[in-house]
Amino acid sequence: MRPILVLLLCGATLFVATRAQALTNGLALTPPMGWNSWNRFHAHIDAALIRSVADAMATNGMQAAGYTYVNLDDCWQSARDTNGVIRADPKRFPGGIQELADYVHARGLKLGLYSCRGTQTCQRAPGSHGYEALDARTYAAWGVDYLKYDNCFPAPGSDLRTDYATMRDALEHCGRPIVYSICAWKFEPWMPECGNLWRTTRDIVDRFDNMIAKLDENDAFARYAGPGHWNDPDMLEVGNGGMPDTEYRAHFSMWCIVAAPLIAGNDVRAMSPAIHDILTNPEVIAVDQDPAGVQGTRVARTAGDGGKLDVWMKPLGFDATTKAVALFNRSVSSAPLTVAWTNIGLAAGPATVRDLWARADLGVFTNGYVATVPSHGVVLIKVTGR
Numbered sequence: 001m002r003p004i005l006v007l008l009l010c011g012a013t014l015f016v017a018t019r020a021q022a023l024t025n026g027l028a029l030t031p032p033m034g035w036n037s038w039n040r041f042h043a044h045i046d047a048a049l050i051r052s053v054a055d056a057m058a059t060n061g062m063q064a065a066g067y068t069y070v071n072l073d074d075c076w077q078s079a080r081d082t083n084g085v086i087r088a089d090p091k092r093f094p095g096g097i098q099e100l101a102d103y104v105h106a107r108g109l110k111l112g113l114y115s116c117r118g119t120q121t122c123q124r125a126p127g128s129h130g131y132e133a134l135d136a137r138t139y140a141a142w143g144v145d146y147l148k149y150d151n152c153f154p155a156p157g158s159d160l161r162t163d164y165a166t167m168r169d170a171l172e173h174c175g176r177p178i179v180y181s182i183c184a185w186k187f188e189p190w191m192p193e194c195g196n197l198w199r200t201t202r203d204i205v206d207r208f209d210n211m212i213a214k215l216d217e218n219d220a221f222a223r224y225a226g227p228g229h230w231n232d233p234d235m236l237e238v239g240n241g242g243m244p245d246t247e248y249r250a251h252f253s254m255w256c257i258v259a260a261p262l263i264a265g266n267d268v269r270a271m272s273p274a275i276h277d278i279l280t281n282p283e284v285i286a287v288d289q290d291p292a293g294v295q296g297t298r299v300a301r302t303a304g305d306g307g308k309l310d311v312w313m314k315p316l317g318f319d320a321t322t323k324a325v326a327l328f329n330r331s332v333s334s335a336p337l338t339v340a341w342t343n344i345g346l347a348a349g350p351a352t353v354r355d356l357w358a359r360a361d362l363g364v365f366t367n368g369y370v371a372t373v374p375s376h377g378v379v380l381i382k383v384t385g386r
């Protein structure tokens, strides 16, 4: 056992939320929740898969837990018709997208599509460059509710910001509310005015080291997040097989602490009970979906073990007395981790602690709380104090 290490305050000012001017389409007032085909299925998507995913989500507790969007990623498109209208691949989506949207809507879910600001998508399907208004109207006519807009094959002489603004304006005038998800693999300060969410990182890989690299890159932009506009450290890998359940629990805990979009990327039709319980824990999801919409940040890092013991904090609600705290052990052995109330914006003295994964009250603790955290694990607590 390591001794309890001294915590260093590393950013008391981080929670002074400098809210950027934001897109005001009234959507995504809490981080979007849903599923996307890419992380698990890549190009291998068809209507039968999407229908069976929607069926599973409607019946296995995912929809009840808040997952709403069923999102097709790259490779649903084939070509444009003679009028320039984009068409779904007729072999894999014989009934087209509208039929699929109807199917998904009949289950109380919503449908998302994917396109790209360039001339082609990353997998070389037709991109939207020059067709933004037509594509937005087409999506609206089909009943699409969400658009992920990628960054491959930019047209010669085109500009990143202009291209993303062109599709934002097209969506605004298409006659249907459509969540706008910018996927340009990096943050730019204009993005909160342009999209409901924006990728802050390159593509996630289903490995612990890669997952925490995404978390850390995303942390720098915390002040730009808020209701209607969210940093997106990329979709979830929970359940895709590359990490043990402890690491997936850490992945999910940290995405909730940083108010990330919760877009599941696994095969939700065939999940182990442990993965199902990670993705659907209501008290953990409530941290992500807190209406105040503040992105949590790292507030302390231990001095020892190469700085691999973190405390992250997300304020909950509007009265400044309740905080979600993640005690995150990145190191290779189990270790005690301490949070001091004065490091999370609470007064020294008594505060109540609830374990959110166990869904159990732990009692009243004075000045702080210490837990032994497994290697690559997170203890997630809610602290209510003064």
Ligand code: GAL
Pocket: 038, 073, 074, 121, 122, 123, 150, 151, 152, 183, 202, 203
């Ligand atoms: C990448 C994007 C991924 C996925 C992929 C599809 O650019 O970051 O999330 O959408 O394209 O080709």
